[in-house]
Amino acid sequence: MRFAFITDTHIGGDNSGWHRQPRWAGDPSILFDRLKRILDDHLIEVLVHAGDITEHGTRDEIELSLDLLDRLKIPVISCLGNHDMMAGANLWPAAVERRRDFFPADTIVRWTDCDFVAVNNHWIRDGKPQMFWSPSFNPDPSIEWQLEWLDEKLSTTPERPAVVVVHAPIDALPPDLTGKSESVRESSDAYCESLQLVLDNHPRVRLLLSGHCHVNHIARHSNRIQLTSTAFNEVPFMVRLIDMNANGNVSIQTISLREDSDPIDIDQAAAWVTGRASDRSA
């Protein structure tokens, strides 16, 4: 099967929000129409989104985002990101319920050649959204519940390849990629180690997809690829096209949706975020 992967669309955001490359400042439907052409040209069956769908998680942004995703005319599988929680998690279920082809996190989606399992990285505690990758945050028992749930889901049909989708990445970005003196890992050690352990227990997981860092990066763990991507709304507007067969073999290509006439160009000082050749294809 062939599917596409994007992340961090930050619908509703402008350049005042955190970004690594200049953001698209025009009508977001222009970018989504370009994406639709790519999806159609490559016969893409499903789109996976790793969260930060919206910038502030407001009702209007959620509705606009779901309208934009609807334009693609293919099913969407997604988890939420920290930005999606900024106005509270309770806005999402009602909005998503009205959409036929939107599969939210914490469910397993069985596709032709593989299973998709998207997991939210967040929960509400003391009435507020909490992000467990924060180094200052003590892991909450609900992470154990989530990991047990994931472990249980992955234990079913062990012969089928699986793709796990989360917002927070678990791999450090290496100095070779960033140009910094040390590796950079944004998620907490407890989160990275506990999720890695579950994945290691299930060889059928051939792909971990995540976002949050707005960087193209591919890491390999045994027979599994762990991938993060640049933000979709940041130049050069990248999308991953992924083929997976019934044996779990994966190939990946990365396509830019930028056009020469766009009044926006890449910030060369941060050009590293688009990755090395080995971060763009596999």
Ligand SMILES: [Fe+2]
């Ligand atoms: Fe983001």
